[in-house]
Amino acid sequence: MRNALLTLALMTVAAPLAAQPAPPVAVQPAPNEDGLSGTVTDESAWQDLGIAIPSFATNADQPTPANAAGTGALGLELSRVVFGDLRNNGLFKPTGPDSLPRPSYPEITAPAFAAWQGRSTEMLVQGYVRTNGDGNLTVGCYLYDVALQKELTRSGWVVAPTDWRRAAHKCADLVYSRLSGESPFFDSKIAYIAETGPKDHRVKRLAIMDSDGANHRFITNGQATALTPRYSPDYARIVYLSYLNGYPRIFVYDIGTGQQKLITESRNPTFAPRWSPDGRWILYSMAIGGNTDIYRIAAGGGGSPQKLTDGPGIDVGGSYSPDGRQIVFESDRSGSQQVYLMDADGSNQRRISFFGGRAATPEWSPRGDQIAFTHIAGNLQIAVMTPAGGGMRHLTDSWQDEAPTWSPNGRIVQFFRTERNSGTTSIWQVDLTGRNERRLPTPVGASDPAWGPVLP
Amino acid sequence: MNANFALAVTAASLLALSGCSKKAPAELPPAPQASNGPTATGPATGPLGAVPGTQAHFAQAMNGRDTIYFDTDRYNIDAEDQTALASQAQYLQQYAAARATVEGHADERGTRDYNIALGERRANAAKAYIASLGISPDRLSVVSYGKERPVALGSNEEAWAKNRRAVTVLLN
Numbered sequence: 001m002r003n004a005l006l007t008l009a010l011m012t013v014a015a016p017l018a019a020q021p022a023p024p025v026a027v028q029p030a031p032n033e034d035g036l037s038g039t040v041t042d043e044s045a046w047q048d049l050g051i052a053i054p055s056f057a058t059n060a061d062q063p064t065p066a067n068a069a070g071t072g073a074l075g076l077e078l079s080r081v082v083f084g085d086l087r088n089n090g091l092f093k094p095t096g097p098d099s100l101p102r103p104s105y106p107e108i109t110a111p112a113f114a115a116w117q118g119r120s121t122e123m124l125v126q127g128y129v130r131t132n133g134d135g136n137l138t139v140g141c142y143l144y145d146v147a148l149q150k151e152l153t154r155s156g157w158v159v160a161p162t163d164w165r166r167a168a169h170k171c172a173d174l175v176y177s178r179l180s181g182e183s184p185f186f187d188s189k190i191a192y193i194a195e196t197g198p199k200d201h202r203v204k205r206l207a208i209m210d211s212d213g214a215n216h217r218f219i220t221n222g223q224a225t226a227l228t229p230r231y232s233p234d235y236a237r238i239v240y241l242s243y244l245n246g247y248p249r250i251f252v253y254d255i256g257t258g259q260q261k262l263i264t265e266s267r268n269p270t271f272a273p274r275w276s277p278d279g280r281w282i283l284y285s286m287a288i289g290g291n292t293d294i295y296r297i298a299a300g301g302g303g304s305p306q307k308l309t310d311g312p313g314i315d316v317g318g319s320y321s322p323d324g325r326q327i328v329f330e331s332d333r334s335g336s337q338q339v340y341l342m343d344a345d346g347s348n349q350r351r352i353s354f355f356g357g358r359a360a361t362p363e364w365s366p367r368g369d370q371i372a373f374t375h376i377a378g379n380l381q382i383a384v385m386t387p388a389g390g391g392m393r394h395l396t397d398s399w400q401d402e403a404p405t406w407s408p409n410g411r412i413v414q415f416f417r418t419e420r421n422s423g424t425t426s427i428w429q430v431d432l433t434g435r436n437e438r439r440l441p442t443p444v445g446a447s448d449p450a451w452g453p454v455l456p
Numbered sequence: 457m458n459a460n461f462a463l464a465v466t467a468a469s470l471l472a473l474s475g476c477s478k479k480a481p482a483e484l485p486p487a488p489q490a491s492n493g494p495t496a497t498g499p500a501t502g503p504l505g506a507v508p509g510t511q512a513h514f515a516q517a518m519n520g521r522d523t524i525y526f527d528t529d530r531y532n533i534d535a536e537d538q539t540a541l542a543s544q545a546q547y548l549q550q551y552a553a554a555r556a557t558v559e560g561h562a563d564e565r566g567t568r569d570y571n572i573a574l575g576e577r578r579a580n581a582a583k584a585y586i587a588s589l590g591i592s593p594d595r596l597s598v599v600s601y602g603k604e605r606p607v608a609l610g611s612n613e614e615a616w617a618k619n620r621r622a623v624t625v626l627l628n
Contacts, residue, residue: 199609225604227568241572247599248572269576269600272569285569287600290531290580292573314573330570336529337570360567374567399611402567420611423564448568 049179050120051094053083056127056139057105064131066161071137074164075129078139081168082125084212085186086175089412090436095121108142113149121146125175129167136160141171143178153178165214166455173454183409186211187455190405190414191229191238192427194218195445199423204447206240206253211407211451213441219253228272231452232279232299239263239273239282250284252299264297264305272317275299276324283308283318283327294318294329296344308346319364319371320344321387328352328362328371328387339373341387352389359383361403366453367410370432374402374415382415382430395434403447408454414440416447509551511626517547518624524582526620528563531578533585541582544624545589555627558582560600563616568602575600582622597627 056075067074076097083096100119103111108128116124124144129137140156155174157167166187173184194207203222206229209215219238220226227248229240238253250270253260263282264270272285282299285292292314295305309315313333320327324344331340331351337360339353353359357377364371364387375383375392380400385392400418407414407429414429417439425447430437440446506513515522521540524533533541548554560579562571579598587593608615 200606202604204604227604248602269572271572285573287573287576287580290577290584292576314570314577316569316573332529332570337567360570376566380565380567400565418564421609423606423609423611 049092049122051086051092051123051125051175051179052100052116052119052121053079053086053094053096053125054100055079055097055102056129057103057108058128059105059130062131064137064161065135066137066164071129071131074137075127078127078129078164078168078171079125081165081212081214082127082141082172082175085169085172086125088212088438089176089186090431090433090438091176091180094125108140111144111146113144113146116146123152123175123179125171127171129164132158137164137167139164139167139171141167141174143175165210165212169211182411184454185407185409185412188408189231189235189452189455190427190440191231191240191450191452192416192442192446193226193229193448194442195425195447196222202423206238207446208238209442216443219255228448228450230273230275230450232275233277233453234279235452235455237299239275241271241273250282252282261301264295274318274320276320277322278324283320285316285318292316294327306346308342309349310346315340317361319362321364322366322368326387328364330360330362337376339371339385339389352387353385353392354389355385355392363404363406365406365410366408370410372404372406372413374404382413384413384432393434395430395432396428396437401428403449405449405451407451414449414451416449418447509554509626510628514547514554514556514624514626518543522625523621523623525617526578526622528565528616528620529574531574531581533581537582538585541585542589545586545591548586548591548595555595555597557597557599557625557627558586559605559623559625560598561605561619561621561623562603563619564603564606564611565616566603571602572600575602578620578622582624586624 056078058071058075061070061072064071064074079097083094086092086094103126108126111124124146127141129139132138137159142154143152145152153174157170159167169187172186177184188211189208191208194205195202197203204225205222206219206226208217224242224244227241229238231238236255241248242251248269248271250263250273251260252263268286268288270284270286274283280299281296283294283296285294291312293307293309294315295307297305313331315331318327318329327342327344329340330337337358338351339359339362340349340351342349357375360374362371362373370384371387372384375381380402381394382396382401382404383392383394395413398417399420401415404413404415412429412431414427416425417428418425425445427440427446427449506516521543524537524540558579560575562574579600583596583598606619608618
């Protein structure tokens with residue numbers, strides 16, 4: 001795999017000097033007894049934690065395609081990306097490299113603890129970058145407890161120069177996971193719909209970006225309206241709806257080849273596509289004569305579609321449980337949009353949303369413990385509930401928020417917000433406390449976000 | 457600004473506020489049709505200038521009756537819709553070579569996937585009613601645009617009422 005990162009096993013002593021490109025070896029995290037524990041909903045204590053992220057060092061300032069000014073400047077950029085990740089997820093209020101002293105290369109593995117203690121720093125993230133003979137970069141990342149004067153964890157990666165940001169995301173993931181006890185999520189990507197033009201002539205293009213909005217790329221040219229993309233679990237394909245040739249149908253776009261194909265040949269409209277967690281199946285909805293049902297088809301092509309719902313009404317969408325055994329979906333069979341569960345073969349269908357208003361676009365958390373959905377009661381709000389339909393609570397309160405998608409670790413929900421009258425759209429994210437909400441940077445209007453898994 | 461026009465708009469707004477009408481408020485209901493089926497009183501061709509059997513001619517002849525409107529989340533064809541659809545059927549009967557697409561739409565206050573399904577349901581309801589008047593369903597296709605193609609751009613009840621619609625368009 002050309003784009004895979006190699007994880008380095010760093011030596012315990014003098015790591016920067018000893019780091020060599022090596023086969024991928026996962027670093028075993030240090031034992032947890034000296035670490036911090038707690039849950040992310042208890043975020044007030046986290047924000048008091050003083051985390052310093054100074055500029056990454058380099059052994060020698062070398063030219064690299066990753067930065068026109070060389071590896072020294074690249075070290076600063078790497079630390080800025082780590083800082084941005086940790087600041088923007090809402091759990092921490094770190095201090096970034098632009099207001100901190102710059103450690104020397106030898107200090108990366110031997111921090112000046114006394115000086116950091118003097119700055120009220122409790123946690124210290126340090127790192128380095130250097131070029132290898134083949135042009136690739138080696139990036140190391142270290143987390144220290146300043147009070148204990150102890151290293152908590154470390155890791156390192158070999159990346160192609162074009163993938164330098166991924167090394168920074170891996171470092172942020174390492175720090176986040178070690179401090180929160182949660183699974184990582186920064187090194188991941190988002191597919192979405194880029195929107196331009198006035199409300200009655202809106203151009204909608206398929207686009208992708210990294211989890212922090214970087215490496216943005218348009219995939220379709222906007223001649224045909226594109227909607228509701230979903231990344232395949234391996235990021236090789238995107239399934240989405242296109243009005244190519246005038247009618248709404250689902251295509252599978254292959255990112256490597258740039259080719260796309262219909263998932264099923266039908267004169268009927270197909271929409272609301274979703275992947276199974278293992279990437280083997282695609283759920284889609286198809287309308288026949290005003291009646292919409294949910295179908296399942298093999299993602300690799302071949303085989304005939306299997307109809308999962310039957311009966312009058314609009315059955316639409318669908319999201320698999322992480323183990324692939326159940327599907328949560330939306331139906332108006334009761335008279336208005338509500339959320340239902342069924343087994344993956346379509347059996348055992350039952351409604352789970354009973355709290356007033358309409359409930360739409362359910363998405364099962366990758367952790368399995370929550371279902372995010374759009375609650376329509378006057379305004380449209382993002383809400384979560386348990387798979388049994390209990391514990392419903394709103395995460396947002398705006399005029400129109402819809403279409404939640406989960407971070408790979410199930411701690412953050414992304415969605416899109418529509419501005420009243422102008423119809424301008426933007427992608428936002430909020431953590432499960434509902435308190436840490438922020439807008440994602442996108443070059444133009446943005447809707448229908450779909451967050452993919454953590455990259456290998 | 458024309459004072460009479462302003463008064464008419466105000467009156468229409470008051471009607472909208474009364475909350476009962478599902479119709480796009482600025483639009484007057486079409487006059488009742490005297491007859492079913494094709495008659496000599498079919499669409500006029502002379503003064504309109506468009507070529508009979510084309511979309512331009514159809515739109516002129518329908519004079520607003522190419523579009524029917526729906527309540528929130530609904531897709532039923534009421535008496536007013538029946539009148540408009542009968543006019544469309546009459547036209548299609550007169551121009552037997554004409555084919556049409558019924559475009560279904562929803563307002564912006566719903567989720568995207570559901571609105572595509574809802575627009576499809578509305579377009580199919582219109583198609584089924586036209587077919588029930590003797591027009592072959594093979595001459596009618598449907599397409600749903602969900603909430604993607606609003607005609608009224610505001611974010612208020614009046615705009616949404618105009619956007620919950622099914623529009624019949626002739627294929628030239």
